[in-house]
Structure formats: C-alpha cells, structure tokens
Amino acid sequence: MAAQAVEPGRWQVGFVGAGRMAEAIAQGLIRAGKVEARHVLVSAPTDRNLCHFRALGCRTTHSNREVLESCLLVFFATKPHILPAVLAEVAPVVTSKHILVSVAAGVPLSTLEELLPPASRVLRVSPNLPCVVQEGAMVLSRGRHAGSSEVELVQTLLEACGQCEEVPEAQVDVHTGLSGSGVAFVSLFSEALADGAVKMGMPSCLAHRIAAQTLLGTAKMLLQKGQHPAQLRADVCTPGGTTIYGLHALEQGGLRAAAMSAVEAAACRAKELSRK
Incomplete structure (x- = not known):
C-alpha cells in the first residue's frame, strides 16, 4: 500500500482508544486535510471521551472489532496494560490489508506481533504531548512485516501532528527520555x-x-x-x-x-x- 495513495476523503482511519493522544492525532489529520472527519471511526468502552471525537465530526462506536472491520489503517491508543486484551479481541478480524499502529508506551513490536495474526503489518509510534498542538516530536519503528511504503504512509500522516522520524526500536526508550x-x-x-x-x-x-x-x-x-x-x-x-x-x-x-x-x-x- 503505497504512501502516495493517501488522498483526503478516501481513507477510513480507525482509533481503538479515545484518550488525549488519539484525539491529538485525529485533530492533526483532520485539520491538515489528510483525512475527512467522517472517515474516522473511534472506539472506546464508554462515551466519556468519545464526545470529543463527535465534536470533530468523527464516527464513534463501543466496538473495537467494528473499527478493524471498517478501517484499513488503525491506531491503537489504549493504555499499555489494556492493549494485550484488546489485540486478542480484534485479532480474528485482522487481515493482510491492515496497517496497525501502536502508540501504547512500553509495548514492544515483538509483543504486538505475537498477539496478532502472522505477517501482520505493525508499526510502533512514540509520540509526545505537544502533538496536542500539532508540534509533536515522534519516532516510529517498523515491525518485521512492515515495509518502506507503510513507514512512508504513516510518516506522511503523522507529520500533520509534528515531526516524525523512523528509528530502530532500541532508540524508542531514548526518545521517551529526551522528548x-x-x-x-x-x-x-x-x-x-x-x-x-x-x-x-x-x-x-x-x-x-x-x-x-x-x-x-x-x-x-x-x-x-x-x-x-x-x-x-x-x-x-x-x-x-x-x-x-x-x-x-x-x-x-x-x-x-x-x-x-x-x-x-x-x-x-x-x-x-x-x-x-
């Protein structure tokens, strides 16, 4: 899936988790015209945070599986200790067409790949709080089955929220300390x-x-x-x-x-x- 295929209004982008970082990324994508709000689907177990996404014009649901069934690019923005259970829940509907991006702190690519179907295209992104004002400093690392096109795609999208650099996964913790x-x-x-x-x-x-x-x-x-x-x-x-x-x-x-x-x-x- 080539990065140049990203066109406003044509992508279904999903968020599993509706916290502050998910909202910051969604806002950045929408304001930059990377995706239309009506093509963003967000899931959370309660309505507490979903109201912020509805105010942006996004669609919302309480079903994590619905996000995977509707969207090919999905950001997992849950708390780290919740993520394994969420991945186990959605794994049956993950396909080879999905690009899955985790922004959960401290969860390594090996864990993500272990909990998802074989050959899943997974990336790990480490953002920081200034993404809220679209001035974030982010790094990303690719999983074993994610190629240059997936990296370029995610970088192209996330640059709406600030600077995004690809690094070896070993440097993600350094980025956490620095940024x-x-x-x-x-x-x-x-x-x-x-x-x-x-x-x-x-x-x-x-x-x-x-x-x-x-x-x-x-x-x-x-x-x-x-x-x-x-x-x-x-x-x-x-x-x-x-x-x-x-x-x-x-x-x-x-x-x-x-x-x-x-x-x-x-x-x-x-x-x-x-x-x-």
Whole structure:
C-alpha cells in the first residue's frame, strides 16, 4: 500500500482508544486535510471521551472489532496494560490489508506481533504531548512485516501532528527520555527563567509569556536554520556582555550535566518499564 495513495476523503482511519493522544492525532489529520472527519471511526468502552471525537465530526462506536472491520489503517491508543486484551479481541478480524499502529508506551513490536495474526503489518509510534498542538516530536519503528511504503504512509500522516522520524526500536526508550519526559524538563526550565525575571521585578504573567515565546523562537531557529545549538549560543554571546555572564552562572549551577542526567534517568526508567 503505497504512501502516495493517501488522498483526503478516501481513507477510513480507525482509533481503538479515545484518550488525549488519539484525539491529538485525529485533530492533526483532520485539520491538515489528510483525512475527512467522517472517515474516522473511534472506539472506546464508554462515551466519556468519545464526545470529543463527535465534536470533530468523527464516527464513534463501543466496538473495537467494528473499527478493524471498517478501517484499513488503525491506531491503537489504549493504555499499555489494556492493549494485550484488546489485540486478542480484534485479532480474528485482522487481515493482510491492515496497517496497525501502536502508540501504547512500553509495548514492544515483538509483543504486538505475537498477539496478532502472522505477517501482520505493525508499526510502533512514540509520540509526545505537544502533538496536542500539532508540534509533536515522534519516532516510529517498523515491525518485521512492515515495509518502506507503510513507514512512508504513516510518516506522511503523522507529520500533520509534528515531526516524525523512523528509528530502530532500541532508540524508542531514548526518545521517551529526551522528548516524552523532555516536555516536563523544558517546562521546568521555562518556569525557572520566568522566576528569574520575577525576582528582578517583572510581573509573573508577562515573565511566563516571554519565557515561553523565547523557547518557541529558539526552537524554530534551530529547526529552520539547521544550526547546532552551540552556534546559536555563540551568536548571542558578545565579549563581556550579559549572555556570557548568565551562561557562566548556568555552568556553575551544573545545568548541562543535570539535563544530561535527567534524559539518561528517564530513558533508563523507560527501558525498565518496557521490560516489565
């Protein structure tokens, strides 16, 4: 199934699970015109979250099997401990035409393939929370029976929600430490920057807005110009100026080592949870 076959309005896209990440991906696909809302079918055991999808114009159901029977591309967005039971439920209706994408954290491809029919085309995607605003950082890994066309298809769709890169599955846990947990790390840094401005007399609301905008603008410059962060940092520093004094204070506080240790700790914990 070639990626260029993706045309708005022609695809039936399914979601098993109706949580925040499923909603974020569905919103991105619909807003980008990758698929029409009426061609999206979402299942969940209760109506609690399905109302959000109905507001988008999607179809909903309480039957997971109905999603597989109606859609060839299906995202599994359940909680990790629920996913094995869900896969066992839908396995009888999975065909060779299906492309199955798991966004459940910590569930390896080997488990997915073990619980689904032989030769199922399976991919694993690790998204992060900014997918909610279509600025996510995602990685995907292919199963043994998923080829380049399936990878290209899923990447083409998910780019509506942010950046999506293919990686070996061994790097998924590293991505969790860097980008999944990184949202919290960056939020903490933004809060600290704003607190510094508040200490110097700036109103809190203004300080937090400027700190957040500074992070946004810096990220765009790094992505759009393709610069190494060290180059952008050097561009801001002038001899004897304000920035080099501030950087010296950050180095004295161990910011660089602390950030590296935070990613390492989160990635190691992700590996532990995957093994469990």
